[in-house]
Amino acid sequence: MSSSTKTSGYVREEYVAPLEQTFTLPDKSTVRSTESDGSIHVFLSGSETPVLRFTPHPSRILRTSPHGIVNNNRAVTSPAVTLESAASSPTEVSTDDIWSALYTLWIRRTENEVLPIILSSASFTNASTILTYLTHTGLAFCPPDAQNEFELLFIRAAFWQGAGAPVSKHWLRTMVPHPSISSFPFPFHTSFTRGEHVLTTHPLRPPKPAPGSVIYSRYIFTLGEQLTFTHIDANNSEHFAAYTKWQNSERVNVGWREKGPDEKHRQYLADRLADPHIMGFIVAWNGEFAGYGEMSWVKEDPMGTYVGGLGDYDQGTHLLIGEEKFRGRHRFTAVMTSMKHACFLRDPRTEVVVGEPRADLPIVPRLVAYLPQELNREFEFPHKRAVYFALRRERFFQAAMLN
Template sequence: MASTTTRTSGYVREKYTPPIIHSFTLPDHSSVRTTEFDGVIGVDLPSLSIHFEHSQRSLRTSPHGIVNDDRAVSSPAVVMKPKEPSELTIADVWISLYAFWIHRSQLEVHPLILADSTSLKNIDEVLTYLTHSGLAFVPPDAQSPHELLIIRASFWQGAGAPTHLHWLRTPIPSPSLSLLNPFPFTQSFTRSEHVLTTHPLRPPKPAPGSVIYSRYIHQVGEHLTLTHIDASNPDHFASYAKWQNSDRVNVGWREKGPDDKHRVFLANRLADKHIMGFIVAWNGELAGYGEMTWAKEDLMGTYVGGLGDYDQGTHLLIGEEKFRGRQRFTAVMTSMKHACFLRDPRTEVVVGEPRADLPIVPMLIAYLPQELNREFELPHKRGVYFALRRERFFQAAMLD
């Protein structure tokens, strides 16, 4: 049966330009103030200020070894320096780069020169942090090791992020337990009515009520959090039940029913190692419910096949009418995918499978840099197979 869903022309990333004086909250809810006058970006931290100032020096920003010299592009560098001579902590540098990439979000790389040791007293320590974390590298045309190219995609992948400032708030395994490695590979197996597959043993989920992900959404001017749903929390349960019982949400989810049905559903979700439900909140106000799944042992993995051991999937409903709309929808969808890519660096693809006849399908094409693979049959619906690839996400997703 062919679908009559209207298609759009595809994804176009929006440009965000912050105001001249701009404040935002970090993942731990502390605040940062930035300014931009005449192209100079200032970042005001509690104990010092950092500036990104103009430089006469240019560095090549076209990929070295790929683009021929006759069409290569070079760009003027900025000099990163404390307003007053001082040392910078890792957190100072990371927060400053966060502010910089919000002001230059359309660029993939940018030349950066570290100020001399008179101004930046621990310049070698900062250089080691930037290059060893992958936030920057010394390009072939650099004239000193302090001339760098910083990389936007590396920043948003969490490179060098201090644990207390990371968007992923409850990583598994905890950095305090396993600093160097992701959760190890151990062969596991799932056998159920619709799934029969080997897959890696999945890590324990964080405790219900744990904040999974936290990020300020500049386009909206509010702070977004994703929290592991806690069915024993009266606010979580009442909101979830209300949303599922609304006629609008029921069109897509088909979970309308009495409280007992909702309690069983959430208990099953909590017990299922491959899926984690979460509450979406804006500035602490509950807005919707979503899920992250390990795709290989999900229905998706059974009926489309070909998914990797660490590929993931997502589902979402926005229950509160006041939190609907294009910008908020894009922010929540993008944040879910971001959380998936961050929680395991081995995840190459995050998939989706909405019902093919839902009006949300064109929005998923227009507002996320994902591929529409095909329509396919599931036991309970005809779905649309979306695939969002890691490289494409960090290149083009609206993370500002």
């Protein structure tokens, strides 16, 4: 690695939401919000009047710096916000609607890691149910300086990790195991892989969703479009035609080196489908195909062999953007960030998501600049000299541009 190569040049760009904004959730429902004088009004399911609102509390201030860690003379406090029903009388509001409202809040308060919010117990007929939902999912907790159980600290990172997300609105669209079957991650059972470049024990991997299944969906606010990842289906003529066109382009072939006849591409995709450790997917913007990506469990990947030290549930990603119209900094950052997001969401035991692009590719400086990941070192594969990138869970949910 050149001594002039920067191992970290990432600067998070803060997103400023417009005063009125509408966005689409993965289940295709919409959320509209407006903001004036510090108050946020949330409209759900096409409602003409707001369902929920966040309003500045007139006097209450709560500590937002970590309790028991930061000395009192360094403690940071913030004015509290009240979460209340927008109805004129106490009403019942579903926890699904509370989550949707929190989505609007965290898009509008991207600069905050923690927010003090007072749940208006008099505003909801099911306030105790909402409180249990918030605290038992980890979306919020009652801090030591609270005057009652309804004074809470809400955590941005918890929201983006999927805490409390309704299954119908979750960014992961085909979870394994599905929550209707089990609320726990796929169990640990030792498995084994022996291959040309791999010889290792590792956890048994969960089955992949069926080809053609949407595996991730998220509205990208900076572009106003829905980004989706769909498990590639080689028997789908549109999937296959797009994939072969991209792999046979000279630009993509510089990095992937998979140019060849249809037979080669069919075999590649068949191998991917049969291999439990890796999954390929079609990247699309508003349903229009843009590129191809892969996510893998790296313990049984050549990456695990040649780098070493990777955990049982650590993952890796690869990406190509095949369509020229979908290239560019903002789309590239959104897709790369979403791939990492999907990896961290699909197993809470994943601590690191890695990358290993060829060291001489021009994309390397962009991967330093656009993602909050560590450029660890360069290393040798049998077929290339690669750069080892490591993105850690805590750093991702603290600093990633999820907007």
